[in-house]
Amino acid sequence: MNNAHMKYWLVNALCGVVVLILLGGHMAGMHLDDLLALVVGSSTEPLEWAEVNVRGQSRLFTVSYVFLLGTALFHGLYGLHTILTERWSGRRAARFILFGCWSAGVILFLTGTIATVSFHLLTVTP
């Protein structure tokens, strides 16, 4: 496939930007809530059931989490693929590593997406 490596590289760079934004939001909302409260003036405990329920019911949160999962997996596994193929640079090793990374990525993505969407469906009020 022509230019496949450049296309993967470009997607990896774009995923890095997306991860920065979405992960930044996740970190601010979930783990730096006290710090955020200083900025926005109010604080809610993100792990309280009411808050969890709100996020679960929100289609925006669900889609964002799936998007974050996909881009983080691609970015991380692209980096792992690069490290491994630089260490083992033969063609056969490259095919094996590519297959392994794609397999791990697809399995983890499907697992995470099923979990996220299932929770969304459970929390949505019928």
Place this chain on the structure above:
Amino acid sequence: MSKDKKTAFSIKRFLPESDSAPHWERYDIETEPGMTVLDGLHRIREQIDATLSWRYSCRMGVCGSCAMIINGKPGLACNTQVHDISEVHVRLEPVWNFSVVKDLVTDLSPMFDQHRHLKPWVIRSDTEALQNTQAELIQSPAALVEYLQFSYCIKCAACVAACPTVAIDPVFAGPMPLTAAHRYNADSRDDGFDQRKKALTEHHGVSHCHYAGECSRVCPKGVDPAKAIQLMKRDLVADLFRSAPRTPAAPASQVHFDRQLVNEELRPPDFTVPRKSAK
């Protein structure tokens, strides 16, 4: 200013006929201000050990032959002054990432094989420039500036020695070949982008540069290979979204020589003919 003093040169030696592995040898020589590392090597060879081997040629930083590791950093022996490095101890070893032939001499052929693979010459889509010897490939000063910096490369291999990706990935092209490829891709007279693209974007191509920047840090000619590689990534990404074929380079220009005028200009003056007086 420092006076003459003894400086210890520790050199990583390897004699393939007798050594199983490289080893360090120390030579103490008189050094003075203004003396280069290359001068030191000559002094060692002349006064102490005539078996010491290294490459050199121009002695003035334009050929790239004398690249070596000087106190842990790739550089040229001919334009590195001993007292700028250390008046006490200078450590010399062959450039990293290449197999050693003998002492400070390494086998650079893998780098030049990569270089050749990326077609480092002007490629034309027309044949007029080849068929018409009177033709010129006109280039504006602005077009020259696009690649001039990258044409200063002297192929010394200091950048390849410093590259951490080359250190672990023997298939990666390396900074010098990639910079040479960009030098020609950026040349307005060249039409070889599509031919080089395949080699650049294949397995372990330009996308494996992680922008460590060590190549630019050690380059003795200010070429900035890291910049060249990032510019090339930009061009390759832009090419992914290109829908129309690339604009070919300007055709060769016909330069008309007025042979009569040239002959008259070159003819020596005839002193028998009276000069016309100025009015």
